Amino acid sequence: MQKYGLIGRTLKHSLSPEIHNSAFQKLNLNARYHTIEIDPDDFDRMIVQLKKEDYSGFNITIPYKSRIMAFLDRVDSDAQIVAAVNTIYVHQGEWHGFNTDIQGFLAPLSNLHLHIKNCIVLGSGGAARAVIFALIKYIKPEKIIIACRNTANGEKLQKQFLPYLKNISCLVDHLAGIGKEIGTADLIINTTPVGMSPDISDSPLKFGYRAQKGAVFYDLIYNPTQTKFLAEAKGAGEGILTINGMSMLLSQAAKSFELWTGRKFPYDEIKSMMYDT
Numbered sequence: 001m002q003k004y005g006l007i008g009r010t011l012k013h014s015l016s017p018e019i020h021n022s023a024f025q026k027l028n029l030n031a032r033y034h035t036i037e038i039d040p041d042d043f044d045r046m047i048v049q050l051k052k053e054d055y056s057g058f059n060i061t062i063p064y065k066s067r068i069m070a071f072l073d074r075v076d077s078d079a080q081i082v083a084a085v086n087t088i089y090v091h092q093g094e095w096h097g098f099n100t101d102i103q104g105f106l107a108p109l110s111n112l113h114l115h116i117k118n119c120i121v122l123g124s125g126g127a128a129r130a131v132i133f134a135l136i137k138y139i140k141p142e143k144i145i146i147a148c149r150n151t152a153n154g155e156k157l158q159k160q161f162l163p164y165l166k167n168i169s170c171l172v173d174h175l176a177g178i179g180k181e182i183g184t185a186d187l188i189i190n191t192t193p194v195g196m197s198p199d200i201s202d203s204p205l206k207f208g209y210r211a212q213k214g215a216v217f218y219d220l221i222y223n224p225t226q227t228k229f230l231a232e233a234k235g236a237g238e239g240i241l242t243i244n245g246m247s248m249l250l251s252q253a254a255k256s257f258e259l260w261t262g263r264k265f266p267y268d269e270i271k272s273m274m275y276d277t
Contacts, residue, residue: 002031003054004260007047007068008061011035013197013223016059019253019270026266031056038064047071051095057260058088059253062193065099065126072097082133083160084126087256098259101130104252105220106138108243109187114216116186117142120178122204123191124153127220131191132157136164141186143169147178179209186212188233190219195227203228211237222246246274 006016012035020033036058038046043064050058051071060068065084069075072085073094079085085097119141121128128146135144146154154172161170173181182188188211194204211217217233222245230242254265 002029002056004031004033004057004059005036005050005055006033006059006061007036007038007050007064009037009040009063011037011061014061015222015249015274016253019250019274020257022273023253023257023266023270026269027261027263029261029263031261043067056090057256058090059256060086060088062126069097071095078102078133078137081164082129084129086130086252087259089259098255099130100252100255100259101127101248102134102137103255104248104250105131105134107251108247109139109216109218112216112241114186116216118145118185119143119187119189120145120147120181120185121189121191122147122175122178124148124150124157125191127191129157129160131189131220132161132170133164136161136168141168143171145178145181145185146170146172147175147181148172149175175204176206178205179207182209182211182215182236184212185215187216187218190217190221190227190229193221195219195229196221197223200224201228203232205229205232209236211240213237214239214241216241216243218243220245220248222249250274 017033024031065086068085075097079097079099082099087098087100089096116139146157148154151172151174158170158172190204192204195202219227219229221227225244234240254267257265
């Protein structure tokens, strides 16, 4: 039996085991996926131990997407630029790192055929790095604003992507002062964990705002599927579109699955199952 695992710190609410084990079962693959919770103080020792064990692949989540890179034998070029890995494919004993969050983020946007000029990214962590890179490489807006509580972290991100911006303006603003900018944004993405279960009454935006007609609000959080951030966005303007994190979760999982197995992920069946649960 092939073994796969999710490496992270707190994983009891993760849906990844259900997603991947259901996909293995539907395709009659002799494989199993489970969670591997690691305390930060034990991370290096545990990863060295896992490299000795017979695993075929891993997913990596908060807070280890960057820290894991020191232990990889090869890293995909996009993941190198983002400086974060969320998928490892083990081939002939070597650990190969990828970032499937990039394509996972883009998947639900690709069907909307939007013309996006101005984007706001809320947050400056690992998820924000994947989102900003996806925006720069694939969506190519005119302007990206990184809005975060710690503007020094936002400035680090801005500097990291400076060589790739070309004709894109990238600015940093404090999260508390971003309300006016929302009124001219086509796409607002929450990459922070604010509003995630169990703290579902919270939102990264603590103020009233108005959004332009047809603006898209995208929350990477999938639990709950309707965050306070998305609920408030619906009343902020005319024709507002909202996207929750379930589409990204499934799309990045599909990319990981296909890297590991070489088989097509049964997306529609797994999506139907997840929305029924």
